[in-house]
Amino acid sequence: MYAKLKEHWFFNTRRDILSGMTVALALIPEAIAFSILAGVDPMVGLYASFCIAVTIAFVGGRMGMISAATGAMASLMGPIIAKYGIEYLFAASIMTGVIQYLMGVLKFGRFITFIPHSVVTGFVNALAIIIFMAQLTNFEGANWQMYAMVAGTLAIIYLLPRLTKAVPSALVAIIAMTILSVSLHLDLRTVGDMGRITQQLPFFHLPDIELSLQAIGKILPFSLALAVVGITESLMTATIVDEMTESKSDKNREIRGQGVANVISGLFGGMAGCAMIGQTVINVKSGGRSRLSTLISGVFLLFLILVLGNVVKQIPMAALVGVMFMVSIGTFDWNSLRTLNRIPRSDALVMLVTVMIVVATSDLAIGVVSGVVLSAVIFGWRSARIAAHKEEHGSSKTYRITGQLFFGTMTHFIDLFDYKQDPETVIIDFTASHVWDHSAITAISKVNQRYRQAGKTVRVTGLNEESRTLVESMGLAVSSGH
Numbered sequence: 001m002y003a004k005l006k007e008h009w010f011f012n013t014r015r016d017i018l019s020g021m022t023v024a025l026a027l028i029p030e031a032i033a034f035s036i037l038a039g040v041d042p043m044v045g046l047y048a049s050f051c052i053a054v055t056i057a058f059v060g061g062r063m064g065m066i067s068a069a070t071g072a073m074a075s076l077m078g079p080i081i082a083k084y085g086i087e088y089l090f091a092a093s094i095m096t097g098v099i100q101y102l103m104g105v106l107k108f109g110r111f112i113t114f115i116p117h118s119v120v121t122g123f124v125n126a127l128a129i130i131i132f133m134a135q136l137t138n139f140e141g142a143n144w145q146m147y148a149m150v151a152g153t154l155a156i157i158y159l160l161p162r163l164t165k166a167v168p169s170a171l172v173a174i175i176a177m178t179i180l181s182v183s184l185h186l187d188l189r190t191v192g193d194m195g196r197i198t199q200q201l202p203f204f205h206l207p208d209i210e211l212s213l214q215a216i217g218k219i220l221p222f223s224l225a226l227a228v229v230g231i232t233e234s235l236m237t238a239t240i241v242d243e244m245t246e247s248k249s250d251k252n253r254e255i256r257g258q259g260v261a262n263v264i265s266g267l268f269g270g271m272a273g274c275a276m277i278g279q280t281v282i283n284v285k286s287g288g289r290s291r292l293s294t295l296i297s298g299v300f301l302l303f304l305i306l307v308l309g310n311v312v313k314q315i316p317m318a319a320l321v322g323v324m325f326m327v328s329i330g331t332f333d334w335n336s337l338r339t340l341n342r343i344p345r346s347d348a349l350v351m352l353v354t355v356m357i358v359v360a361t362s363d364l365a366i367g368v369v370s371g372v373v374l375s376a377v378i379f380g381w382r383s384a385r386i387a388a389h390k391e392e393h394g395s396s397k398t399y400r401i402t403g404q405l406f407f408g409t410m411t412h413f414i415d416l417f418d419y420k421q422d423p424e425t426v427i428i429d430f431t432a433s434h435v436w437d438h439s440a441i442t443a444i445s446k447v448n449q450r451y452r453q454a455g456k457t458v459r460v461t462g463l464n465e466e467s468r469t470l471v472e473s474m475g476l477a478v479s480s481g482h
Helices: 002-008 013-038 042-059 078-084 086-105 108-114 117-139 144-163 169-184 213-245 251-267 277-285 291-306 317-331 334-338 345-361 364-383 410-414 438-453 465-473
Strands: 386-393 396-405 425-435 457-461
Touching: 013 042, 013 078, 013 169, 013 277, 013 291, 013 317, 042 086, 042 251, 042 291, 078 086, 078 213, 086 108, 086 213, 086 251, 108 213, 108 251, 117 144, 117 213, 117 277, 117 317, 117 345, 117 364, 144 169, 144 317, 169 317, 213 251, 213 277, 213 364, 277 291, 277 317, 345 364, 396 410, 396 438, 410 438, 425 438, 425 465, 438 457, 438 465
Parallel strands: 396 425, 425 457
Antiparallel strands: 386 396
């Protein structure tokens, strides 16, 4: 028991506590901003971030990953509130969690293995660009003090680690800049200017909606969309953290955990959320590795709201903007630019398309799905090549097939054969090929039928075990010899 607690919670205690505190400070303006985006009270986003972070610390599948209210999810919530009101948002959040839990039970986490590396790279770079662009609105009407404080924040973040790594440089930067701003009475926009922060605990609340099929029909489409976007961003973020920390995570447990967290969030006045790559990068770069860092981020967030609410309101946005600039710079895969002219053009195209779609739509799911579809089309185009090496031996002729036989090569396969001029016996050798689907079997059947109509005999040989099983299941006879 102790060994398991240490393995998951207490092998990196000091750094986890400090990194969790850093993340909590960065969560506040994000949660408020996403609440405004969704059209709800700022406390809805703050309560959601607390509930999700604390819950996912216990039930998630990726240690050190931060989950809370996110912009990707908030952007889908506006229509729910506009049409049906805040209570339906809470209900939709609960249903989102239920759907995600079922997805985890059905092992949807396996689908992350179908996402090519070029799509993952495009996703990461697009998020870095979005994080950077999101900070630019803070410079509207800004004075020189704003620019000076952002520069000072970045200076502390990048220079302090050269002196000491005992504490996260981002945490030091936020505290130092807040003290400087308050003591000098600088004319800067603060966290308190973003929205109202109420020093109250979240409370258990069942959504006040009619329990009927009609009500479920109203929220189901929104919940499905939220569930898909949520697991997409969470799985992608988990994959990125796996690479950053050189460790593995349980993707299906993560999906189930996201589901549980969203149910709890909806029951305590919060909205649905998912993994946050920005705050996760802050956590990892600040030294956070265990579940403790995630738990501290949620607990300290609530502590900041309840106990230090008046202090939090005075944190200058310039300091947090500087931290998010660091996140953007650290998130972007700069090596992808250096190797862009050396990787296959198709991979470069997929990466660029993913980046452009995500940045243009701010919809991570659409960008990722588009990248995967484009990769599949390119792969299918490359694979849709089949040929035959022909050998004649008296009254027989052998076609040695090379390439993959599937729906994409079906028509070309049928056209490979000279039905009228071939001898009485035709051997089709699949030793260097593979039969993949029903279209492939249909193609073999059509070839067989055309030769029979011409009064000739066809022997199919060289099938591997999987191809043989598939062909024989459709009632086609094959020879065991070569």
